[in-house]
Amino acid sequence: MTExxxxxDRAKNEPLPKEEWExxxxxxxCQHCNFYELCKAELTSNT
Numbered sequence: 001m002t003e004x005x006x007x008x009d010r011a012k013n014e015p016l017p018k019e020e021w022e023x024x025x026x027x028x029x030c031q032h033c034n035f036y037e038l039c040k041a042e043l044t045s046n047t
Contacts, residue, residue: 004021006014018038024030027043036043 002008002010004016006012006016023039023042024033030036030039030043033039
C-alpha cells in the first residue's frame with residue numbers, strides 16, 4: 001500500500017489523490033471493501 005502514499009512516506013501516511021488509484025479488477029470484490037463509499041459513484045455508473 002505504500003505505493004499509494006505521497007512520496008511513499010509511511011510516516012506522513014498521506015494518500016495520493018483519488019484520481020491516482022485504480023478500481024479493482026473484479027468489481028464483485030468491492031462489496032466487501034471498507035472503502036466502497038469512496039468508489040461507489042464510479043462503480044454504479046458503469047453498470
